[in-house]
Amino acid sequence: MIEGYNFAYLDEQTKRMIRRALLKAVAIPGYQVPFASREMPLPYGWGTGGIQVTAAIVGRSDVLKVIDQGADDTTNAVSIRRLFANTTDVATTERTQDATIIQTRHRIPETPLREGQIMVFQVPIPEPLRWLEPREAETRRMHAHADYSVMHVKLYEDVARYGHIATGYDYPVVVDGRYLMKPSPIPKFDNPKLDRSPALMLFGAGREKRIYAVPPYTAVRSLDFEDHPFRIEKWDESCALCGATDSFLDEIVVDDRNKRMFVCSDSDYCQTRRAHGHGPATDSQEAAE
Amino acid sequence: MYVAVKGGAKAIEASHALLDQARRGDPATPELALAQIASQLTLSVDRVMAEGSLYDRELAALAVKQARGDLVEAIFLLRAYRTTLPRLAESLPVDTDAMRPIRRISAAYKDLPGGQMLGPTFDYTHRLLDFALAAEGKRKTVEPVAAEPQADCPRALDILDREGLIEKVAESDASPPDLTRDPLQFPAERALRLQNLARGDEGFLLALGYSTQRGYSSTHPFAGEIRIGDVDVEIVPEELGFAVCIGEIRVTECEMINQFQGSRDLPAQFTRGYGLVFGEGERKAMAMALVDRSLRAGELGEERTSPAQDEEFVLSHADNVEASGFVQHLKLPHYVDFQSELNLIRRIRADQTREAAE
Numbered sequence: 001m002i003e004g005y006n007f008a009y010l011d012e013q014t015k016r017m018i019r020r021a022l023l024k025a026v027a028i029p030g031y032q033v034p035f036a037s038r039e040m041p042l043p044y045g046w047g048t049g050g051i052q053v054t055a056a057i058v059g060r061s062d063v064l065k066v067i068d069q070g071a072d073d074t075t076n077a078v079s080i081r082r083l084f085a086n087t088t089d090v091a092t093t094e095r096t097q098d099a100t101i102i103q104t105r106h107r108i109p110e111t112p113l114r115e116g117q118i119m120v121f122q123v124p125i126p127e128p129l130r131w132l133e134p135r136e137a138e139t140r141r142m143h144a145h146a147d148y149s150v151m152h153v154k155l156y157e158d159v160a161r162y163g164h165i166a167t168g169y170d171y172p173v174v175v176d177g178r179y180l181m182k183p184s185p186i187p188k189f190d191n192p193k194l195d196r197s198p199a200l201m202l203f204g205a206g207r208e209k210r211i212y213a214v215p216p217y218t219a220v221r222s223l224d225f226e227d228h229p230f231r232i233e234k235w236d237e238s239c240a241l242c243g244a245t246d247s248f249l250d251e252i253v254v255d256d257r258n259k260r261m262f263v264c265s266d267s268d269y270c271q272t273r274r275a276h277g278h279g280p281a282t283d284s285q286e287a288a289e
Numbered sequence: 290m291y292v293a294v295k296g297g298a299k300a301i302e303a304s305h306a307l308l309d310q311a312r313r314g315d316p317a318t319p320e321l322a323l324a325q326i327a328s329q330l331t332l333s334v335d336r337v338m339a340e341g342s343l344y345d346r347e348l349a350a351l352a353v354k355q356a357r358g359d360l361v362e363a364i365f366l367l368r369a370y371r372t373t374l375p376r377l378a379e380s381l382p383v384d385t386d387a388m389r390p391i392r393r394i395s396a397a398y399k400d401l402p403g404g405q406m407l408g409p410t411f412d413y414t415h416r417l418l419d420f421a422l423a424a425e426g427k428r429k430t431v432e433p434v435a436a437e438p439q440a441d442c443p444r445a446l447d448i449l450d451r452e453g454l455i456e457k458v459a460e461s462d463a464s465p466p467d468l469t470r471d472p473l474q475f476p477a478e479r480a481l482r483l484q485n486l487a488r489g490d491e492g493f494l495l496a497l498g499y500s501t502q503r504g505y506s507s508t509h510p511f512a513g514e515i516r517i518g519d520v521d522v523e524i525v526p527e528e529l530g531f532a533v534c535i536g537e538i539r540v541t542e543c544e545m546i547n548q549f550q551g552s553r554d555l556p557a558q559f560t561r562g563y564g565l566v567f568g569e570g571e572r573k574a575m576a577m578a579l580v581d582r583s584l585r586a587g588e589l590g591e592e593r594t595s596p597a598q599d600e601e602f603v604l605s606h607a608d609n610v611e612a613s614g615f616v617q618h619l620k621l622p623h624y625v626d627f628q629s630e631l632n633l634i635r636r637i638r639a640d641q642t643r644e645a646a647e
Contacts, residue, residue, distance in 0.1 A: 265628075
C-alpha cells in the first residue's frame with residue numbers, strides 16, 4: 001500500500017459524507033443527491049464519481065472488478081484498479097461472478113448479476129434533461145414536478161425525423177415510476193439489465209457532484225411509445241472469438257479495405273465462454289444460418 | 290489485433306517511464322531544484338497555489354516540477370493532495386487593511402493617503418527580450434530603492450464611502466459557505482461565488498472580464514485600488530479563546546469601482562466588484578473583480594443578457610481541474626457508445642433506403 005494515505009485514499013469523514021449521500025440515494029431511487037465531491041488523484045471525467053463511491057463502500061473483504069467498455073484490460077480500468085490495489089490491498093478479479101463490487105464505465109457485464117453484488121457506474125453527466133435545459137435550477141424544478149414533457153417531445157421529434165428514437169447509449173429510463181434517470185453512457189443494449197436487478201446499482205458523478213442509485217429489484221423502464229417500443233441493438237454477426245450471439249459486440253476494423261471483425265465487448269464473458277470450449281461460428285454453421 | 294487495442298498495464302508503465310524521462314530533459318543540464326522554482330518562477334508558483342487552493346510554496350514548486358511546467362496539471366496535482374489534508378481549524382477573515390503592501394496603486398485617484406507604490410511590476414517595462422538574461426550570471430543589477438514603509442494606508446474606496454458615493458458592504462458574521470465541503474448549488478450567494486472565482490481558471494476569468502469591457506454587459510469599471518502584500522493569518526484555538534497569528538501569506542486584492550444608475554428609492558452611487566487571490570496575481574484579481582461585479586446583476590436589478598452575468602454558466606465552468614479533466618476524457622475509449630451510434634445510424638439509413646425503394 002502507498003504510504004501516507006488513508007485506506008482507499010479518502011479520509012474517513014469524507015467517506016462517511018459519501019455514504020450518507022448513498023443512503024439517501026438508495027432511499028429515493030433515481031433521485032440525484034448532491035454531494036461534496038472531492039478532487040481525486042485521477043482527472044475529472046475519468047471516473048472520479050465512481051472512484052469516490054467505490055472508495056466509500058469498499059472494505060477489506062471485498063473483491064473488486066473494474067471494467068471500461070466492458071473490458072478489464074482497457075487502460076483506464078487498469079489505472080483505476082491499480083489505484084485501489086495501491087490504496088486498499090483488496091483482492092481484485094476479472095471474473096464477474098467473483099466480484100462483490102464492480103466499477104464500470106459504459107457497460108453492464110453480460111453475466112447476470114446476483115444479490116449482494118454492487119455495480120458502481122462512472123457518470124459524466126447525471127442530468128437526463130441537461131441537453132434540453134442547461135440550467136440546474138430549472139431541471140431540479142422539473143424533477144420536483146415530475147415534469148418530463150420535454151423529454152417525451154424530444155423522443156417524439158426523433159421518431160418524426162428519423163423514424164427511430166435516435167439515442168443509442170445513455171438511453172433515458174424512469175426509475176420506480178418516478179424519477180427520470182440517465183443510466184450513464186451504457187449502450188441501450190444494457191438497459192434491460194437494470195430492470196429488477198438483484199444487484200445494487202450506484203451511480204457517481206464526481207465533476208457534477210451527484211450520486212444516485214437503483215436499489216435491488218427496482219423497476220427501471222426505458223422510455224418509449226406504444227407504437228415505437230424500446231428495442232435493443234442486434235448484430236447479424238457473432239463474436240469472432242467465442243461465437244456468442246447474445247452479447248454486445250465491438251466492431252474492429254482489421255485492414256484498410258473495410259474488412260472488420262466483431263468481438264464481445266465483455267472480455268470476461270468472452271474468455272469464460274472460450275474456456276468452456278466455445279469458439280467462433282464455423283463457415284459451415286454460418287452457411288447453414 | 291484484439292490484444293493491441295486493449296492490453297493496458299504494460300503500456301501504462303512504459304508511458305510513465307517516458308514521462309519521467311521527458312520531465313528530466315537533457316541529463317547533461319543540471320536538474321531543477323525546488324528552491325530555484327520557488328524563488329525564480331514565483332509567479333508560476335503563485336498561480337498554482339491560487340488555483341490549487343493551497344498556500345504552500347514548496348509543494349507548489351514540486352507540482353510545477355513534476356508537471357513539466359504545465360501549470361494546469363500542477364494545479365491538479367496540488368488539489369489532489371490538498372483534498373487528503375485534515376481540516377484543523379478555520380482562520381479568521383484576513384484583514385487586508387493591515388496588509389504590509391509591496392505594491393499599491395489606484396487608477397481612480399492621482400494621489401491618495403498612503404501614496405501610489407509601483408512595487409515589482411511588469412507594467413512599465415518594454416517587452417523586449419533581454420539577451421543579457423540569457424548569459425547567466427553576467428548581469429549588472431541596479432539596487433532597488435526601498436519605498437518608505439506605509440504605516441497608514443487607508444482604502445481608496447473608503448474615501449468614496451465616507452461621502453456615501455459607493456454602496457455599503459453588506460456585513461455579516463455568518464460562516465461563509467465552503468465550496469470544498471459542500472457541492473455548488475444554485476442560486477449561489479456572493480461569498481460562494483467569490484470562493485469559486487478565487488480558485489477559478491485565470492484564462493477563463495480573463496476572457497469573461499474582457500467580454501464585459503467589449504459590450505457584453507458593461508459595468509463601467511475603474512480600478513479603485515489594487516494592492517499586493519503580506520497579511521497575517523489568525524486562528525482562535527478553542528483552548529485559548531483569543532486569536533493567535535499562525536503565519537503570513539501574500540495576497541493580491543483588487544477593488545473595482547463600477548457605475549450604477551440608482552433608482553427612485555436609491556440615490557445614484559457606485560457599486561463594487563471584488564477580487565482576492567493567493568500570491569501575486571494581479572491579472573487574475575482584476576478579472577475576478579470584473580466578473581464578480583457582473584455576477585451581481587440580479588441583486589442590482591440589471592437584466593441578465595451576457596455570459597459574464599450568468600452565474601450557472603460562469604461558476605460551473607470556471608474550475609480548470611474539472612474542465613481539463615472532462616475535455617480530456619474524450620481521449621478515453623468510447624467504442625461501446627460509438628458502436629451503438631454506428632448501429633443506429635446504419636439502421637436509420639437502411640430504413641431510408643428501403644422507403645426510397647418502395
